Amino acid sequence: MRIGLLGTGPWARAAYAPALAGHGSLEFTGVWGRRPAAAVELAEEYGVRAYDDVEALFADVDAVAVALPPAVQAELAVRAAAAGRHLLLDKPLALGVAEGRAVVEAAERAQVASVVFFTTRFQSEPEEWIAEQAGTGGWFTARAQWLGSVFTDESPFAASPWRREKGALWDVGPHALSVLLPVLGDVRRVAAAVHGPADTVHLVLEHATGATSTVTLSLTAPPAAAGADVELRGAAGVTLLPRSAEGAVPALSRAADALVTAARTGRRHPCDAAFALRVTELLTEAETLLGKDVG
Structure with missing residues:
Protein backbone atom coordinates (compact mmCIF):
# COMPACT_ATOMS: atom_id res chain seq x y z
CA MET A 1 0.00 0.00 0.00
CA ARG A 2 1.46 3.35 -1.05
CA ILE A 3 0.93 5.93 1.68
CA GLY A 4 1.61 9.64 1.91
CA LEU A 5 2.06 11.74 5.04
CA LEU A 6 0.22 15.00 5.57
CA GLY A 7 2.01 17.08 8.19
CA THR A 8 5.54 18.07 9.17
CA GLY A 9 5.26 19.04 12.83
CA PRO A 10 6.67 17.36 15.97
CA TRP A 11 4.15 14.48 15.92
CA ALA A 12 4.74 13.80 12.23
CA ARG A 13 8.49 13.70 12.82
CA ALA A 14 8.49 11.74 16.07
CA ALA A 15 5.84 9.13 15.27
CA TYR A 16 4.32 9.11 11.81
CA ALA A 17 7.33 9.37 9.54
CA PRO A 18 9.39 6.66 11.30
CA ALA A 19 6.37 4.35 11.62
CA LEU A 20 5.48 4.65 7.93
CA ALA A 21 9.07 4.33 6.76
CA GLY A 22 9.69 1.23 8.86
CA HIS A 23 6.45 -0.59 8.06
CA GLY A 24 6.82 -3.77 6.03
CA SER A 25 3.45 -3.52 4.26
CA LEU A 26 3.60 0.15 3.35
CA GLU A 27 5.50 2.10 0.74
CA PHE A 28 6.16 5.53 2.22
CA THR A 29 5.67 7.64 -0.89
CA GLY A 30 5.86 11.30 0.05
CA VAL A 31 5.16 14.23 2.35
CA TRP A 32 2.92 17.26 2.06
CA GLY A 33 2.83 20.06 4.60
CA ARG A 34 1.49 23.54 5.09
CA ARG A 35 5.11 24.72 5.25
CA PRO A 36 6.75 23.63 1.99
CA ALA A 37 10.30 24.00 3.33
CA ALA A 38 9.50 21.70 6.26
CA ALA A 39 7.98 19.15 3.85
CA VAL A 40 11.17 19.18 1.78
CA GLU A 41 13.32 18.72 4.88
CA LEU A 42 11.28 15.79 6.21
CA ALA A 43 10.99 14.15 2.78
CA GLU A 44 14.74 14.36 2.24
CA GLU A 45 15.35 12.71 5.61
CA TYR A 46 13.41 9.63 4.44
CA GLY A 47 14.30 9.70 0.77
CA VAL A 48 10.77 10.35 -0.44
CA ARG A 49 9.14 13.06 -2.53
CA ALA A 50 8.01 16.39 -1.10
CA TYR A 51 4.71 17.57 -2.58
CA ASP A 52 3.64 21.19 -2.79
CA ASP A 53 0.19 20.16 -4.11
CA VAL A 54 -1.81 17.87 -1.85
CA GLU A 55 -3.98 16.70 -4.76
CA ALA A 56 -0.83 15.50 -6.54
CA LEU A 57 0.05 13.44 -3.48
CA PHE A 58 -3.46 11.96 -3.43
CA ALA A 59 -2.99 10.92 -7.06
CA ASP A 60 0.19 8.96 -6.24
CA VAL A 61 -0.94 6.98 -3.18
CA ASP A 62 -3.46 4.45 -1.96
CA ALA A 63 -3.75 5.91 1.55
CA VAL A 64 -2.85 8.98 3.57
CA ALA A 65 -1.68 9.39 7.16
CA VAL A 66 -2.61 12.70 8.74
CA ALA A 67 -0.53 14.38 11.45
CA LEU A 68 -2.11 17.82 11.43
CA PRO A 69 -4.29 19.87 13.81
CA PRO A 70 -7.81 18.41 13.96
CA ALA A 71 -9.50 21.32 12.19
CA VAL A 72 -7.10 20.89 9.27
CA GLN A 73 -7.28 17.09 9.41
CA ALA A 74 -11.05 16.92 8.95
CA GLU A 75 -11.08 18.98 5.75
CA LEU A 76 -8.18 17.10 4.17
CA ALA A 77 -9.57 13.71 5.20
CA VAL A 78 -12.79 14.48 3.34
CA ARG A 79 -10.80 15.41 0.24
CA ALA A 80 -8.59 12.32 0.51
CA ALA A 81 -11.60 10.02 0.90
CA ALA A 82 -13.28 11.65 -2.10
CA ALA A 83 -10.13 10.78 -4.05
CA GLY A 84 -10.55 7.14 -2.97
CA ARG A 85 -7.72 7.08 -0.44
CA HIS A 86 -7.78 5.08 2.79
CA LEU A 87 -7.37 7.12 5.96
CA LEU A 88 -4.95 6.78 8.88
CA LEU A 89 -6.04 9.66 11.11
CA ASP A 90 -5.19 11.06 14.51
CA LYS A 91 -7.35 11.96 17.47
CA PRO A 92 -9.45 14.01 17.84
CA LEU A 93 -11.10 13.39 14.50
CA ALA A 94 -12.39 16.97 14.36
CA LEU A 95 -13.29 19.84 16.68
CA GLY A 96 -16.97 19.79 15.75
CA VAL A 97 -19.62 17.15 15.16
CA ALA A 98 -20.51 18.37 11.67
CA GLU A 99 -16.87 18.28 10.57
CA GLY A 100 -16.39 14.79 12.02
CA ARG A 101 -19.57 13.51 10.43
CA ALA A 102 -18.38 14.84 7.07
CA VAL A 103 -15.28 12.62 7.34
CA VAL A 104 -17.37 9.55 8.19
CA GLU A 105 -19.80 10.19 5.34
CA ALA A 106 -17.00 10.81 2.84
CA ALA A 107 -15.30 7.53 3.81
CA GLU A 108 -18.59 5.65 3.55
CA ARG A 109 -19.41 7.13 0.14
CA ALA A 110 -15.99 6.23 -1.23
CA GLN A 111 -15.93 2.86 0.59
CA VAL A 112 -12.45 3.51 1.94
CA ALA A 113 -11.06 2.17 5.19
CA SER A 114 -10.34 4.42 8.15
CA VAL A 115 -8.37 3.94 11.36
CA VAL A 116 -7.95 6.65 13.99
CA PHE A 117 -4.81 6.48 16.13
CA PHE A 118 -5.90 6.38 19.76
CA THR A 119 -2.46 5.50 21.12
CA THR A 120 -3.52 3.30 24.06
CA ARG A 121 -5.78 1.17 21.87
CA PHE A 122 -2.78 0.11 19.78
CA GLN A 123 -0.28 -0.63 22.58
CA SER A 244 3.06 0.20 28.41
CA ALA A 245 6.79 0.39 27.81
CA GLU A 246 6.16 0.93 24.11
CA GLY A 247 6.51 4.33 22.53
CA ALA A 248 4.28 5.83 19.90
CA VAL A 249 6.06 4.35 16.88
CA PRO A 250 5.30 0.65 17.57
CA ALA A 251 1.70 1.53 18.43
CA LEU A 252 1.33 3.56 15.25
CA SER A 253 2.79 0.67 13.28
CA ARG A 254 -0.04 -1.51 14.64
CA ALA A 255 -2.56 1.14 13.62
CA ALA A 256 -1.09 0.99 10.12
CA ASP A 257 -1.44 -2.82 10.25
CA ALA A 258 -5.09 -2.31 11.11
CA LEU A 259 -5.59 0.03 8.16
CA VAL A 260 -3.97 -2.43 5.74
CA THR A 261 -6.21 -5.22 7.05
CA ALA A 262 -9.38 -3.10 6.90
CA ALA A 263 -8.57 -2.00 3.35
CA ARG A 264 -7.92 -5.60 2.26
CA THR A 265 -10.92 -7.23 3.95
CA GLY A 266 -13.48 -4.43 3.91
CA ARG A 267 -14.16 -5.02 7.61
CA ARG A 268 -14.35 -1.96 9.84
CA HIS A 269 -11.83 -1.55 12.64
CA PRO A 270 -13.23 -0.71 16.10
CA CYS A 271 -11.22 2.53 16.07
CA ASP A 272 -12.52 3.78 12.75
CA ALA A 273 -13.80 7.26 11.89
CA ALA A 274 -17.31 6.38 13.11
CA PHE A 275 -15.96 5.55 16.58
CA ALA A 276 -13.91 8.76 16.55
CA LEU A 277 -17.06 10.69 15.60
CA ARG A 278 -18.81 9.28 18.67
CA VAL A 279 -15.89 10.49 20.79
CA THR A 280 -16.23 13.93 19.17
CA GLU A 281 -19.94 13.99 20.01
CA LEU A 282 -19.21 13.25 23.67
CA LEU A 283 -16.45 15.86 23.86
CA THR A 284 -18.83 18.41 22.37
CA GLU A 285 -21.49 17.50 24.95
CA ALA A 286 -18.94 17.91 27.74
CA GLU A 287 -17.72 21.23 26.29
CA THR A 288 -21.29 22.55 26.31
CA LEU A 289 -21.65 21.65 30.00
CA LEU A 290 -18.30 23.26 30.78
CA GLY A 291 -19.52 26.46 29.15
CA LYS A 292 -22.53 26.44 31.47
CA ASP A 293 -20.18 25.84 34.41
CA VAL A 294 -18.30 29.03 33.51
CA GLY A 295 -21.57 30.92 33.29
Missing part, protein backbone atom coordinates in the same frame (compact mmCIF):
# COMPACT_ATOMS: atom_id res chain seq x y z
CA SER A 124 -0.06 -4.36 23.14
CA GLU A 125 -0.52 -4.65 26.93
CA PRO A 126 -3.32 -2.08 27.22
CA GLU A 127 -5.02 -3.50 24.11
CA GLU A 128 -5.10 -6.98 25.65
CA TRP A 129 -6.33 -5.59 28.98
CA ILE A 130 -9.16 -3.64 27.34
CA ALA A 131 -10.33 -6.73 25.44
CA GLU A 132 -10.19 -8.84 28.61
CA GLN A 133 -12.16 -6.36 30.71
CA ALA A 134 -14.75 -5.86 27.98
CA GLY A 135 -15.29 -9.63 27.99
CA THR A 136 -15.46 -9.80 31.78
CA GLY A 137 -18.30 -7.30 32.22
CA GLY A 138 -20.10 -6.59 35.47
CA TRP A 139 -18.25 -3.34 36.06
CA PHE A 140 -19.77 -1.00 38.62
CA THR A 141 -17.65 2.09 38.22
CA ALA A 142 -14.41 3.38 36.72
CA ARG A 143 -11.96 6.18 37.40
CA ALA A 144 -9.76 7.57 34.63
CA GLN A 145 -7.05 10.22 34.98
CA TRP A 146 -5.07 11.56 32.01
CA LEU A 147 -2.71 14.22 33.31
CA GLY A 148 0.00 15.88 31.24
CA SER A 149 2.45 18.75 31.57
CA VAL A 150 2.42 19.91 27.98
CA PHE A 151 3.07 23.63 28.21
CA THR A 152 6.66 23.42 29.41
CA ASP A 153 9.94 24.20 27.70
CA GLU A 154 10.68 20.47 27.45
CA SER A 155 7.47 19.60 25.59
CA PRO A 156 7.49 19.53 21.77
CA PHE A 157 3.78 20.45 21.88
CA ALA A 158 4.12 23.53 24.09
CA ALA A 159 3.56 25.89 21.16
CA SER A 160 0.56 23.99 19.75
CA PRO A 161 -2.16 26.63 19.16
CA TRP A 162 -5.08 24.20 19.12
CA ARG A 163 -3.99 22.54 22.36
CA ARG A 164 -3.71 25.93 24.06
CA GLU A 165 -7.17 26.86 22.80
CA LYS A 166 -9.03 23.58 23.37
CA GLY A 167 -7.07 22.18 26.34
CA ALA A 168 -7.07 18.74 27.89
CA LEU A 169 -10.68 17.91 27.06
CA TRP A 170 -9.89 17.67 23.37
CA ASP A 171 -6.27 16.51 23.54
CA VAL A 172 -6.26 13.74 26.15
CA GLY A 173 -10.02 13.32 26.56
CA PRO A 174 -10.12 11.10 23.45
CA HIS A 175 -7.57 8.75 25.04
CA ALA A 176 -9.67 8.28 28.18
CA LEU A 177 -12.87 7.73 26.22
CA SER A 178 -11.16 5.26 23.89
CA VAL A 179 -10.47 3.03 26.91
CA LEU A 180 -13.76 3.49 28.78
CA LEU A 181 -16.23 3.02 25.91
CA PRO A 182 -15.24 -0.50 24.80
CA VAL A 183 -15.28 -1.70 28.42
CA LEU A 184 -18.28 0.11 29.94
CA GLY A 185 -20.32 0.67 26.79
CA ASP A 186 -21.45 3.84 25.09
CA VAL A 187 -22.10 6.94 27.16
CA ARG A 188 -25.81 7.60 27.61
CA ARG A 189 -25.19 10.98 29.18
CA VAL A 190 -22.40 13.28 30.28
CA ALA A 191 -23.92 13.82 33.70
CA ALA A 192 -21.51 16.53 34.83
CA ALA A 193 -18.55 18.53 33.58
CA VAL A 194 -16.76 21.09 35.74
CA HIS A 195 -13.54 23.05 35.55
CA GLY A 196 -10.50 22.43 37.73
CA PRO A 197 -7.23 24.37 37.90
CA ALA A 198 -6.05 25.91 34.61
CA ASP A 199 -7.27 23.65 31.76
CA THR A 200 -8.16 20.73 34.06
CA VAL A 201 -11.68 19.32 33.70
CA HIS A 202 -13.65 16.70 35.61
CA LEU A 203 -16.38 14.62 33.94
CA VAL A 204 -19.01 12.21 35.23
CA LEU A 205 -20.29 9.75 32.62
CA GLU A 206 -23.30 7.43 32.66
CA HIS A 207 -22.73 4.36 30.47
CA ALA A 208 -25.15 2.11 28.61
CA THR A 209 -24.23 -0.83 30.86
CA GLY A 210 -25.45 1.07 33.94
CA ALA A 211 -21.91 1.77 35.14
CA THR A 212 -20.67 5.26 35.87
CA SER A 213 -17.19 6.66 35.40
CA THR A 214 -15.30 9.75 36.49
CA VAL A 215 -12.66 11.32 34.28
CA THR A 216 -10.01 13.91 35.17
CA LEU A 217 -8.09 15.51 32.32
CA SER A 218 -5.29 18.06 32.32
CA LEU A 219 -2.43 19.36 30.21
CA THR A 220 -1.25 21.65 33.00
CA ALA A 221 -0.56 19.22 35.85
CA PRO A 222 2.73 19.56 37.74
CA PRO A 223 5.34 17.35 36.02
CA ALA A 224 5.64 15.16 39.13
CA ALA A 225 1.88 14.51 39.00
CA ALA A 226 1.68 13.65 35.30
CA GLY A 227 0.57 10.23 34.12
CA ALA A 228 -2.41 8.19 32.97
CA ASP A 229 -4.40 5.73 35.06
CA VAL A 230 -7.65 3.83 34.63
CA GLU A 231 -9.16 1.82 37.49
CA LEU A 232 -12.19 -0.47 37.13
CA ARG A 233 -14.25 -1.79 40.04
CA GLY A 234 -16.98 -4.39 39.75
CA ALA A 235 -18.09 -7.94 40.45
CA ALA A 236 -14.69 -9.26 39.33
CA GLY A 237 -12.84 -6.98 41.75
CA VAL A 238 -10.46 -4.14 41.01
CA THR A 239 -8.14 -3.89 38.03
CA LEU A 240 -5.83 -1.21 36.66
CA LEU A 241 -4.89 -0.38 33.09
CA PRO A 242 -1.33 -1.70 32.67
CA ARG A 243 1.42 0.73 31.77
Whole structure:
Protein backbone atom coordinates (compact mmCIF):
# COMPACT_ATOMS: atom_id res chain seq x y z
CA MET A 1 0.00 0.00 0.00
CA ARG A 2 1.46 3.35 -1.05
CA ILE A 3 0.93 5.93 1.68
CA GLY A 4 1.61 9.64 1.91
CA LEU A 5 2.06 11.74 5.04
CA LEU A 6 0.22 15.00 5.57
CA GLY A 7 2.01 17.08 8.19
CA THR A 8 5.54 18.07 9.17
CA GLY A 9 5.26 19.04 12.83
CA PRO A 10 6.67 17.36 15.97
CA TRP A 11 4.15 14.48 15.92
CA ALA A 12 4.74 13.80 12.23
CA ARG A 13 8.49 13.70 12.82
CA ALA A 14 8.49 11.74 16.07
CA ALA A 15 5.84 9.13 15.27
CA TYR A 16 4.32 9.11 11.81
CA ALA A 17 7.33 9.37 9.54
CA PRO A 18 9.39 6.66 11.30
CA ALA A 19 6.37 4.35 11.62
CA LEU A 20 5.48 4.65 7.93
CA ALA A 21 9.07 4.33 6.76
CA GLY A 22 9.69 1.23 8.86
CA HIS A 23 6.45 -0.59 8.06
CA GLY A 24 6.82 -3.77 6.03
CA SER A 25 3.45 -3.52 4.26
CA LEU A 26 3.60 0.15 3.35
CA GLU A 27 5.50 2.10 0.74
CA PHE A 28 6.16 5.53 2.22
CA THR A 29 5.67 7.64 -0.89
CA GLY A 30 5.86 11.30 0.05
CA VAL A 31 5.16 14.23 2.35
CA TRP A 32 2.92 17.26 2.06
CA GLY A 33 2.83 20.06 4.60
CA ARG A 34 1.49 23.54 5.09
CA ARG A 35 5.11 24.72 5.25
CA PRO A 36 6.75 23.63 1.99
CA ALA A 37 10.30 24.00 3.33
CA ALA A 38 9.50 21.70 6.26
CA ALA A 39 7.98 19.15 3.85
CA VAL A 40 11.17 19.18 1.78
CA GLU A 41 13.32 18.72 4.88
CA LEU A 42 11.28 15.79 6.21
CA ALA A 43 10.99 14.15 2.78
CA GLU A 44 14.74 14.36 2.24
CA GLU A 45 15.35 12.71 5.61
CA TYR A 46 13.41 9.63 4.44
CA GLY A 47 14.30 9.70 0.77
CA VAL A 48 10.77 10.35 -0.44
CA ARG A 49 9.14 13.06 -2.53
CA ALA A 50 8.01 16.39 -1.10
CA TYR A 51 4.71 17.57 -2.58
CA ASP A 52 3.64 21.19 -2.79
CA ASP A 53 0.19 20.16 -4.11
CA VAL A 54 -1.81 17.87 -1.85
CA GLU A 55 -3.98 16.70 -4.76
CA ALA A 56 -0.83 15.50 -6.54
CA LEU A 57 0.05 13.44 -3.48
CA PHE A 58 -3.46 11.96 -3.43
CA ALA A 59 -2.99 10.92 -7.06
CA ASP A 60 0.19 8.96 -6.24
CA VAL A 61 -0.94 6.98 -3.18
CA ASP A 62 -3.46 4.45 -1.96
CA ALA A 63 -3.75 5.91 1.55
CA VAL A 64 -2.85 8.98 3.57
CA ALA A 65 -1.68 9.39 7.16
CA VAL A 66 -2.61 12.70 8.74
CA ALA A 67 -0.53 14.38 11.45
CA LEU A 68 -2.11 17.82 11.43
CA PRO A 69 -4.29 19.87 13.81
CA PRO A 70 -7.81 18.41 13.96
CA ALA A 71 -9.50 21.32 12.19
CA VAL A 72 -7.10 20.89 9.27
CA GLN A 73 -7.28 17.09 9.41
CA ALA A 74 -11.05 16.92 8.95
CA GLU A 75 -11.08 18.98 5.75
CA LEU A 76 -8.18 17.10 4.17
CA ALA A 77 -9.57 13.71 5.20
CA VAL A 78 -12.79 14.48 3.34
CA ARG A 79 -10.80 15.41 0.24
CA ALA A 80 -8.59 12.32 0.51
CA ALA A 81 -11.60 10.02 0.90
CA ALA A 82 -13.28 11.65 -2.10
CA ALA A 83 -10.13 10.78 -4.05
CA GLY A 84 -10.55 7.14 -2.97
CA ARG A 85 -7.72 7.08 -0.44
CA HIS A 86 -7.78 5.08 2.79
CA LEU A 87 -7.37 7.12 5.96
CA LEU A 88 -4.95 6.78 8.88
CA LEU A 89 -6.04 9.66 11.11
CA ASP A 90 -5.19 11.06 14.51
CA LYS A 91 -7.35 11.96 17.47
CA PRO A 92 -9.45 14.01 17.84
CA LEU A 93 -11.10 13.39 14.50
CA ALA A 94 -12.39 16.97 14.36
CA LEU A 95 -13.29 19.84 16.68
CA GLY A 96 -16.97 19.79 15.75
CA VAL A 97 -19.62 17.15 15.16
CA ALA A 98 -20.51 18.37 11.67
CA GLU A 99 -16.87 18.28 10.57
CA GLY A 100 -16.39 14.79 12.02
CA ARG A 101 -19.57 13.51 10.43
CA ALA A 102 -18.38 14.84 7.07
CA VAL A 103 -15.28 12.62 7.34
CA VAL A 104 -17.37 9.55 8.19
CA GLU A 105 -19.80 10.19 5.34
CA ALA A 106 -17.00 10.81 2.84
CA ALA A 107 -15.30 7.53 3.81
CA GLU A 108 -18.59 5.65 3.55
CA ARG A 109 -19.41 7.13 0.14
CA ALA A 110 -15.99 6.23 -1.23
CA GLN A 111 -15.93 2.86 0.59
CA VAL A 112 -12.45 3.51 1.94
CA ALA A 113 -11.06 2.17 5.19
CA SER A 114 -10.34 4.42 8.15
CA VAL A 115 -8.37 3.94 11.36
CA VAL A 116 -7.95 6.65 13.99
CA PHE A 117 -4.81 6.48 16.13
CA PHE A 118 -5.90 6.38 19.76
CA THR A 119 -2.46 5.50 21.12
CA THR A 120 -3.52 3.30 24.06
CA ARG A 121 -5.78 1.17 21.87
CA PHE A 122 -2.78 0.11 19.78
CA GLN A 123 -0.28 -0.63 22.58
CA SER A 124 -0.06 -4.36 23.14
CA GLU A 125 -0.52 -4.65 26.93
CA PRO A 126 -3.32 -2.08 27.22
CA GLU A 127 -5.02 -3.50 24.11
CA GLU A 128 -5.10 -6.98 25.65
CA TRP A 129 -6.33 -5.59 28.98
CA ILE A 130 -9.16 -3.64 27.34
CA ALA A 131 -10.33 -6.73 25.44
CA GLU A 132 -10.19 -8.84 28.61
CA GLN A 133 -12.16 -6.36 30.71
CA ALA A 134 -14.75 -5.86 27.98
CA GLY A 135 -15.29 -9.63 27.99
CA THR A 136 -15.46 -9.80 31.78
CA GLY A 137 -18.30 -7.30 32.22
CA GLY A 138 -20.10 -6.59 35.47
CA TRP A 139 -18.25 -3.34 36.06
CA PHE A 140 -19.77 -1.00 38.62
CA THR A 141 -17.65 2.09 38.22
CA ALA A 142 -14.41 3.38 36.72
CA ARG A 143 -11.96 6.18 37.40
CA ALA A 144 -9.76 7.57 34.63
CA GLN A 145 -7.05 10.22 34.98
CA TRP A 146 -5.07 11.56 32.01
CA LEU A 147 -2.71 14.22 33.31
CA GLY A 148 0.00 15.88 31.24
CA SER A 149 2.45 18.75 31.57
CA VAL A 150 2.42 19.91 27.98
CA PHE A 151 3.07 23.63 28.21
CA THR A 152 6.66 23.42 29.41
CA ASP A 153 9.94 24.20 27.70
CA GLU A 154 10.68 20.47 27.45
CA SER A 155 7.47 19.60 25.59
CA PRO A 156 7.49 19.53 21.77
CA PHE A 157 3.78 20.45 21.88
CA ALA A 158 4.12 23.53 24.09
CA ALA A 159 3.56 25.89 21.16
CA SER A 160 0.56 23.99 19.75
CA PRO A 161 -2.16 26.63 19.16
CA TRP A 162 -5.08 24.20 19.12
CA ARG A 163 -3.99 22.54 22.36
CA ARG A 164 -3.71 25.93 24.06
CA GLU A 165 -7.17 26.86 22.80
CA LYS A 166 -9.03 23.58 23.37
CA GLY A 167 -7.07 22.18 26.34
CA ALA A 168 -7.07 18.74 27.89
CA LEU A 169 -10.68 17.91 27.06
CA TRP A 170 -9.89 17.67 23.37
CA ASP A 171 -6.27 16.51 23.54
CA VAL A 172 -6.26 13.74 26.15
CA GLY A 173 -10.02 13.32 26.56
CA PRO A 174 -10.12 11.10 23.45
CA HIS A 175 -7.57 8.75 25.04
CA ALA A 176 -9.67 8.28 28.18
CA LEU A 177 -12.87 7.73 26.22
CA SER A 178 -11.16 5.26 23.89
CA VAL A 179 -10.47 3.03 26.91
CA LEU A 180 -13.76 3.49 28.78
CA LEU A 181 -16.23 3.02 25.91
CA PRO A 182 -15.24 -0.50 24.80
CA VAL A 183 -15.28 -1.70 28.42
CA LEU A 184 -18.28 0.11 29.94
CA GLY A 185 -20.32 0.67 26.79
CA ASP A 186 -21.45 3.84 25.09
CA VAL A 187 -22.10 6.94 27.16
CA ARG A 188 -25.81 7.60 27.61
CA ARG A 189 -25.19 10.98 29.18
CA VAL A 190 -22.40 13.28 30.28
CA ALA A 191 -23.92 13.82 33.70
CA ALA A 192 -21.51 16.53 34.83
CA ALA A 193 -18.55 18.53 33.58
CA VAL A 194 -16.76 21.09 35.74
CA HIS A 195 -13.54 23.05 35.55
CA GLY A 196 -10.50 22.43 37.73
CA PRO A 197 -7.23 24.37 37.90
CA ALA A 198 -6.05 25.91 34.61
CA ASP A 199 -7.27 23.65 31.76
CA THR A 200 -8.16 20.73 34.06
CA VAL A 201 -11.68 19.32 33.70
CA HIS A 202 -13.65 16.70 35.61
CA LEU A 203 -16.38 14.62 33.94
CA VAL A 204 -19.01 12.21 35.23
CA LEU A 205 -20.29 9.75 32.62
CA GLU A 206 -23.30 7.43 32.66
CA HIS A 207 -22.73 4.36 30.47
CA ALA A 208 -25.15 2.11 28.61
CA THR A 209 -24.23 -0.83 30.86
CA GLY A 210 -25.45 1.07 33.94
CA ALA A 211 -21.91 1.77 35.14
CA THR A 212 -20.67 5.26 35.87
CA SER A 213 -17.19 6.66 35.40
CA THR A 214 -15.30 9.75 36.49
CA VAL A 215 -12.66 11.32 34.28
CA THR A 216 -10.01 13.91 35.17
CA LEU A 217 -8.09 15.51 32.32
CA SER A 218 -5.29 18.06 32.32
CA LEU A 219 -2.43 19.36 30.21
CA THR A 220 -1.25 21.65 33.00
CA ALA A 221 -0.56 19.22 35.85
CA PRO A 222 2.73 19.56 37.74
CA PRO A 223 5.34 17.35 36.02
CA ALA A 224 5.64 15.16 39.13
CA ALA A 225 1.88 14.51 39.00
CA ALA A 226 1.68 13.65 35.30
CA GLY A 227 0.57 10.23 34.12
CA ALA A 228 -2.41 8.19 32.97
CA ASP A 229 -4.40 5.73 35.06
CA VAL A 230 -7.65 3.83 34.63
CA GLU A 231 -9.16 1.82 37.49
CA LEU A 232 -12.19 -0.47 37.13
CA ARG A 233 -14.25 -1.79 40.04
CA GLY A 234 -16.98 -4.39 39.75
CA ALA A 235 -18.09 -7.94 40.45
CA ALA A 236 -14.69 -9.26 39.33
CA GLY A 237 -12.84 -6.98 41.75
CA VAL A 238 -10.46 -4.14 41.01
CA THR A 239 -8.14 -3.89 38.03
CA LEU A 240 -5.83 -1.21 36.66
CA LEU A 241 -4.89 -0.38 33.09
CA PRO A 242 -1.33 -1.70 32.67
CA ARG A 243 1.42 0.73 31.77
CA SER A 244 3.06 0.20 28.41
CA ALA A 245 6.79 0.39 27.81
CA GLU A 246 6.16 0.93 24.11
CA GLY A 247 6.51 4.33 22.53
CA ALA A 248 4.28 5.83 19.90
CA VAL A 249 6.06 4.35 16.88
CA PRO A 250 5.30 0.65 17.57
CA ALA A 251 1.70 1.53 18.43
CA LEU A 252 1.33 3.56 15.25
CA SER A 253 2.79 0.67 13.28
CA ARG A 254 -0.04 -1.51 14.64
CA ALA A 255 -2.56 1.14 13.62
CA ALA A 256 -1.09 0.99 10.12
CA ASP A 257 -1.44 -2.82 10.25
CA ALA A 258 -5.09 -2.31 11.11
CA LEU A 259 -5.59 0.03 8.16
CA VAL A 260 -3.97 -2.43 5.74
CA THR A 261 -6.21 -5.22 7.05
CA ALA A 262 -9.38 -3.10 6.90
CA ALA A 263 -8.57 -2.00 3.35
CA ARG A 264 -7.92 -5.60 2.26
CA THR A 265 -10.92 -7.23 3.95
CA GLY A 266 -13.48 -4.43 3.91
CA ARG A 267 -14.16 -5.02 7.61
CA ARG A 268 -14.35 -1.96 9.84
CA HIS A 269 -11.83 -1.55 12.64
CA PRO A 270 -13.23 -0.71 16.10
CA CYS A 271 -11.22 2.53 16.07
CA ASP A 272 -12.52 3.78 12.75
CA ALA A 273 -13.80 7.26 11.89
CA ALA A 274 -17.31 6.38 13.11
CA PHE A 275 -15.96 5.55 16.58
CA ALA A 276 -13.91 8.76 16.55
CA LEU A 277 -17.06 10.69 15.60
CA ARG A 278 -18.81 9.28 18.67
CA VAL A 279 -15.89 10.49 20.79
CA THR A 280 -16.23 13.93 19.17
CA GLU A 281 -19.94 13.99 20.01
CA LEU A 282 -19.21 13.25 23.67
CA LEU A 283 -16.45 15.86 23.86
CA THR A 284 -18.83 18.41 22.37
CA GLU A 285 -21.49 17.50 24.95
CA ALA A 286 -18.94 17.91 27.74
CA GLU A 287 -17.72 21.23 26.29
CA THR A 288 -21.29 22.55 26.31
CA LEU A 289 -21.65 21.65 30.00
CA LEU A 290 -18.30 23.26 30.78
CA GLY A 291 -19.52 26.46 29.15
CA LYS A 292 -22.53 26.44 31.47
CA ASP A 293 -20.18 25.84 34.41
CA VAL A 294 -18.30 29.03 33.51
CA GLY A 295 -21.57 30.92 33.29
